[in-house]
Amino acid sequence: MARDTRDRILDTALAAFVARGIDGVTVTDLEQGAGLSPGSGSFYRHFRSKDDVLSAVVDREITRALERREQEPAGGALVEHYTWALDNLDRMRSLIALLVRDGTRLPHLDRIQSVLAEGGSRIDASDLSARMARGEIPARDADAVASVVLLAVVGHHLAERFFGGPVGVSRERFAAALASLVET
Amino acid sequence: MARDTRDRILDTALAAFVARGIDGVTVTDLEQGAGLSPGSGSFYRHFRSKDDVLSAVVDREITRALERREQEPAGGALVEHYTWALDNLDRMRSLIALLVRDGTRLPHLDRIQSVLAEGGSRIDASDLSARMARGEIPARDADAVASVVLLAVVGHHLAERFFGGPVGVSRERFAAALASLVET
DNA sequence: GTCTATAACCAGATAGAC
DNA sequence: GTCTATCTGGTTATAGAC
Numbered sequence: 135m136a137r138d139t140r141d142r143i144l145d146t147a148l149a150a151f152v153a154r155g156i157d158g159v160t161v162t163d164l165e166q167g168a169g170l171s172p173g174s175g176s177f178y179r180h181f182r183s184k185d186d187v188l189s190a191v192v193d194r195e196i197t198r199a200l201e202r203r204e205q206e207p208a209g210g211a212l213v214e215h216y217t218w219a220l221d222n223l224d225r226m227r228s229l230i231a232l233l234v235r236d237g238t239r240l241p242h243l244d245r246i247q248s249v250l251a252e253g254g255s256r257i258d259a260s261d262l263s264a265r266m267a268r269g270e271i272p273a274r275d276a277d278a279v280a281s282v283v284l285l286a287v288v289g290h291h292l293a294e295r296f297f298g299g300p301v302g303v304s305r306e307r308f309a310a311a312l313a314s315l316v317e318t
Numbered sequence: 319m320a321r322d323t324r325d326r327i328l329d330t331a332l333a334a335f336v337a338r339g340i341d342g343v344t345v346t347d348l349e350q351g352a353g354l355s356p357g358s359g360s361f362y363r364h365f366r367s368k369d370d371v372l373s374a375v376v377d378r379e380i381t382r383a384l385e386r387r388e389q390e391p392a393g394g395a396l397v398e399h400y401t402w403a404l405d406n407l408d409r410m411r412s413l414i415a416l417l418v419r420d421g422t423r424l425p426h427l428d429r430i431q432s433v434l435a436e437g438g439s440r441i442d443a444s445d446l447s448a449r450m451a452r453g454e455i456p457a458r459d460a461d462a463v464a465s466v467v468l469l470a471v472v473g474h475h476l477a478e479r480f481f482g483g484p485v486g487v488s489r490e491r492f493a494a495a496l497a498s499l500v501e502t
Numbered sequence: 503g504t505c506t507a508t509a510a511c512c513a514g515a516t517a518g519a520c
Numbered sequence: 521g522t523c524t525a526t527c528t529g530g531t532t533a534t535a536g537a538c
Contacts, residue, residue, distance in 0.1 A: 139503080155420075157341035160531060176504050178533065233480060234418065236339075247481065272502065278487045278495030281474070286466050288481070289473030296418060297431065297472070303462045311462030315499040318456065323521080344513060360522050362515065 140180045142168040147191050152231040156188060156239060189241045192232065196242065199226045199249055206256055212271075213313035215256045216287065220305045222253035223291040230291065257284045262316070271317050279316060286312060324364045326352040331375050336415040340372060340423060373425045376416065380426065383410045383433055390440055396455075397497035399440045400471065404489045406437035407475040414475065441468045446500070455501050463500060470496060 137145075146167030150159040161184055166172040181187040202225040207214040223230065229246055240246060259280040266273045290308055293301050301308070321329075330351030334343040345368055350356040365371040386409040391398045407414065413430060424430060443464040450457045474492055477485050485492070 155339065155341065157339070161533080162531075170503095171505060173531095174505060175507095175533065175535095179503055184532075230480075237480065250481065274498055275487075275491060275495050278491040279499065281485055281487045281492060282470050282495050282499065285473030285477055285485070286470035287473075288477060289469030289471075290465070292476060292480075293469055293472065296414075296421065296476075297434070301465055301469070303459075303465045307459060307462040308465060311459050311466050314458055315463065315466065318502075345515080346513080354521095355523065357513095358523055359515065359517095359525095363521055366515095368514070 139168055139170070139176075143177065143180055143187065144191055144194060147187050148195065148228060151188070151191065152228060152235065155235045156184075185241075192229075192240060192242055192246070195229045195232070196245060196249055199229055202226075203252075211313065212316055213309050216283070216309040216312050217305065219254055219257055219287050220290065220309060223287065226250060226253060227291075231295075234292070234295070254284050254287065257287065283312060283316065323352055323354070323360075327361065327364055327371060328375055328378060331371050332379065332412060335372070335375065336412060336419065339419045340368075369425075376413075376424060376426055376430070379413045379416070380429060380433055383413055386410075387436075395497065396500055397493050400467070400493040400496050401489065403438055403441055403471050404474065404493060407471065410434060410437060411475075415479075418476070418479070438468050438471065441471065467496060467500065 143164055146164050147159070150163055150167065161175075161177050162172045164187065165174060165177050168177075170176040177187075181190065204218070204221070204225075206218055226249070229250065232240060233246060233250070237243075257280060259276045262271070262280050263276040265271045266276060290301060290305070303311075327348055330348050331343070334347060334351065345359075345361050346356045348371065349358060349361050352361075354360040361371075365374065388402070388405070388409075390402055410433070413434065416424060417430060417434070421427075441464060443460045446455070446464050447460040449455045450460060474485060474489070487495075
């Protein structure tokens with residue numbers, strides 16, 4: 135075995151929770167996935183309960199999401215901000231998948247939401263207002279435009295999962311179209 | 319009792335499945351919610367199994383969504399199309415909630431997706447291409463713009479649930495901003 | 503730290519009286 | 521059609537040997 139048992143259980147748990155939801159995964163599944171004898175209860179030498187492993191999985195994913203974080207492009211073109219936001223959501227996809235699957239039951243729910251919210255930091259009304267004031271982009275209802283942009287980006291990320299099909303355009307074309315709409 | 323037992327079970331089941339997911343709801347819960355003795359098994363005089371009631375709930379919601387359907391505005395302003403699409407998603411919110419909660423396990427999944435897809439019928443690339451060709455709206459990457467619009471609308475619907483906060487702008491302002499972005 | 507074995511519990515589902 | 525009672529199977533969790 136490459137990693138130690140606790141890590142193998144965590145890896146198995148993350149994949150299983152994302153794929154089948156918390157209730158769809160048994161402790162026996164986790165033992166089997168980690169190479170332990172199914173039904174043996176060896177799981178309990180590493181975690182106190184199923185809730186305990188869920189909590190550990192969420193903690194680890196929050197940490198990983200923060201580690202993978204990349205600096206937001208400083209000023210400049212909107213398309214770079216939007217591409218960055220899409221990449222950011224992609225880096226946090228496990229966390230998003232957990233949130234979508236079992237939203238209300240997750241531990242540290244507000245922490246998760248605040249980590250995810252960082253992914254849209256520059257997609258806010260104040261940045262758009264400033265650009266409108268400087269005449270860089272046409273003046274429109276900044277709050278509403280910010281909302282459209284943020285939700286388009288989020289929708290892009292969620293679409294394949296819930297609407298059962300590929301989005302059909304690459305993230306580059308998507309970000310470019312979004313920037314073009316806002317800028318002209 | 320106002321309606322008969324079968325209907326009360328269906329009503330209870332829909333609300334419970336949406337709120338807690340399929341696995342979060344027991345047959346005993348459904349009996350209690352329908353005014354039957356919990357744990358009695360009286361449920362089984364009306365449905366063969368829990369899967370059976372799920373299937374009946376989905377069937378009924380598909381029928382209801384189709385009944386509530388309203389005619390799409392014929393030609394004209396984009397803002398009316400977008401408002402119509404938002405209203406449409408709202409009329410299908412139970413179905414969407416079921417899909418989000420327990421996507422992969424639902425019966426008639428392709429039927430659900432095709433019903434939902436109708437809600438975005440006029441938000442497609444061919445309509446936008448035609449408008450661009452007629453010079454009604456600026457020429458842009460029609461596929462990418464259609465994708466942005468559709469996913470913004472879907473994102474608007476899903477946002478409150480997954481990002482834990484109200485969108486902040488009314489559907490009217492949202493639709494107006496979207497139309498303004500596409501039209502100018 | 504992992505195993506065998508098992509306790510305790512709860513969920514889905516059935517039988518038969520009323 | 522609803523009830524009481526019960527069966528069956530699966531799930532969480534623990535005990536104790538190795």
